[in-house]
Structures are given as structure tokens and as C-alpha cells.
Amino acid sequence: MKRWLTLLALLAFSAPASALVTDISERRIEIRYSFNGADLILFGAVGSTVLGSDTSGIDIVVVVRGPEAPTKLRRKDRVAGIWVNHASLTLPSAPGYYAVAANRHLADIATPDLFTASGIGFSNLRLAYKGGPGKAEMAPDFMSALKRLRAEDGLLREELDAVKIIGEGLFRTNVRLPANAPVGQYQVDAFVFQDGQLQARNRIDMTVDKEGFERAVYSFAHEWPFFYGLTAVLIALMAGWVAALVGRR
Template sequence: MRLALLLALVAVELLPGRQAVGAEPSRPEQVQSDVSQRVISIQSNFTGIEIVLFGSIDFSRAPSPDEAPYDVIMVIRGPNRPVVVRRKEQIAGLWMNGASQTFPSVPGFYAVLASRPFRAVAPEAVLKKLGIGFSNLDFGKTAGGETADDGFRANLTRLQQEHGLFQESDDAISFLGRSLFRGSVALPVNVPIGRYTTQVFLFRDGKLLSQSQSSLQVEKVGVERVVYMLAFHYPFFYGLLAVLMAVSAGLLAWTVFRRE
């Protein structure tokens, strides 16, 4: 009788889905991330900088460091700005500006880093929804409310890439152990100032598990900041100051080199 009761208890314990008393249920994976620098100061000797993005996966289910089932995509995006793209046309042997198109909302900087080719990480529909990749960026509607011409859009992307302001890097994120990862991106010397956002997406088998977001500030300091503030926020005083400086330089040169 006791043997039959013991066997019944063991069978109940082995039933699928039964958890041991006091055992914590499994939690979904969560990604945490940050950047190496929250503030980047631009002075006259600024030649570009490399920033490091790093993070970890809480409640990771990776069996070992060499068998991580996860994919990570990082997106760094600068402040949006309107950009005018003009087509060069040859008229009477001279190259002149022809047709143009204005894109009202273009990121001043945009970079995508991935642990492997990001188009193999998730379906195109998911990448489009998250705005991952050059082709999935939304530059806004044109002045007439129409969709932008593909030729102008392609040339805008090409020019941004040539200036180092648009970057796509596959296999740029490396895992360090079961849950830690890192990646780095180079900000060029012509990087625009403003607030940047960094987004980190965690995938497994093409499915988005979690995402994390942080930010950093790129700003001018010293004399460069004063000149920038005058030029963009007080253009009248900036122009007046430029004229006064030019007149002062001319008078000084005349005083030094004038003949008796």
C-alpha cells in the first residue's frame, strides 16, 4: 500500500509543467545598455572620436559563451534636419544646379551595428517597422506631400556615406561571455551637434525580445560654441561682428603698412 502511494506521488511530481515548491518562474530576457561617453565636447582640435556601446542580457538562457542564441543590433541616430538634394545638369557646357528635392527629416548621423548581417537577423518587415537600415529610414514627406524620388534618396544616402555620417557595420558587435556584448562606432570630424539616441535591440530566432535606449550629447565648447550660437541663433549680431572684425583688420593693416 505504501509502495503504491509512493509511486503515485513520484508520478505527480514528474507531470509536465509542474514547478517545484518555492522555485522562481523563468523570466523573459531583458537587454540593458549604455555608452562610454554621455557628453562629447567639440573644440578646434577635434578630429573625430570613437564611442563604445556595451550592454548585457539579463536572465540569459545561453548554455555557454560559444553557444549564444542571441543577435544584437545597435542603432545610433543624430538629430534630424532638413536637407536639400540638387541634381547637377550640364547646360551650354557649364555644370549648373537643376532639379532639387527637399527632405524635411534626415538624421544628421545614422549608424547600424550588428552581431551578424542584420538582414539575416530579422524579417524585412520587422526591420522596416524599427527603422533599421538605410532603406528603412523615414526622411519625411516632400514639400508637396509626395513620396521622395528614389534617385534623390539614393544620392542623399550615398553622399551621407561618403562623409561618414551614414554607416552600416555587420559583425561589429562581439559577445563577451554568456550575456555581455560591446560594439564601437566612429563619429567623424564633421559630426553635427545635438542630442543623439542609441537603441539596442535583442533578437532570438528573428523575434524581437527586448530593447533598450540611452542618449548622448554632442556640443561645441569654448570659442567655437560662442561662434556657433551667434551664427545660428543671433545671425544679425554675428554678421555685425564679422563686419567690425573685417574693418578693424583693414584699419590695423593700413596703420602698420602705410607710407609716411
């Protein structure tokens, strides 16, 4: 870790003012049978010149997002005294995981309009939906439901993690991925604000994927769903037959 910070410091003092350098401890996460989540370290430096630059009053916001996947939401309504699925909304693409970390509360860093323009904050995401694009046209209760479901599954972390500004423009934060983190491509964005204005932004791509036996089963299930289902039924029948034989003895 000290080596990384030293390298970032050298990069910072050789980069133009307002430049931003970031990196993450692992860019590929392998999910195996023993996977119970991962704690990643994101670190970076706000650039300066050899003559120095004013890095006072800076704020750092880190957003981890991904992977994108179609999502369908249903709203239950009471009809004739019975709760049934009534209205529904289909999102062609919505993040399966979303986390925001900052060195202080977002409300103290910049205005809501700036966060909306940058897509910072789950409620500020402009998610397209079937029937028309735009967050403004989406029913608020559907967005609230999606936010609640993601939070219940541990896939939404807003301001639960803190960014620590070490000094001389250096910063770091921990990124927590739960055991049920979806596989796919992730984007890790770092934003630098100063006096309420966005000054720099940098993105790192990260991959979460299954490996070993888990990868083979995952590929089999998605590429050959019929045969996967048939195999699952045969295994269940075989397990039942073996259990019956053992029970007779």
C-alpha cells in the first residue's frame, strides 16, 4: 500500500493541475464456492504541478456501478380485498449494484442539480423505461421500490463508506462487494469537487466473474438452459432414489 501511495504522489506532482489519478487493489474479482464478498481498496491522487497548486477545499466522491441488466418492477394493489400484482414497469437497463462514498455528506459538497447531471446518487440516475426515457417521467414509487429492494439485498450502499483524504491530494476508500454481487462489468468513478464545482473525473473498469466449477455451471445454465433444467431434474430424481435405498436399510 505504501508503494502505491508513493507512486501516486509522484504521478500527482508530475501531472497537470486538476488531473486525477486513481487505481483499485483488484480489477478482476473471481467468484468461487468459498466467496463471501470482497473488500477492495480504491486510492488516488489529485494532480498538481511542481510549483504546487491549491488543493484546499476539495471533496472526493466515489461511485461504483454495475452490471447493467433488464429489471421488471411490479406494484401490488388491493382489488376486491385481495392484494394482486397490478401496475408494472420494465427497465431495459438498471445497475445491479450501486455504491456511493464521499469524504463528507453529499449535501455539503455540491448542489442536487450538479449531482443529477453527473448521475451521482441512486435517486439521480436517469433510467430509461419501456414507454419512454427519463427519470422525470418515471413514477416515484417505482424508483423508491427499486432502491428499497437493492438496499435489502445489500446491493445499494449510499454514504455507508467514507473516503479518507490523507493529505497532499491523496485519498483512499474501501469498496465492499457482498457475496451476492452480480457478475459482469463494473465502473468505478472518482469525482473531485472544489468549492461546490466539479473539477475532475476518472473511471476504472472492474470485472466480477465466476471461476472454476461455478463458472462451468453458470455457463451451462445460460448457454443450454433446457439441458441444465433436465440435468437438475435427473440429479434430484437420483438423489431421491438413493435416499429411498438408504432409508430401507
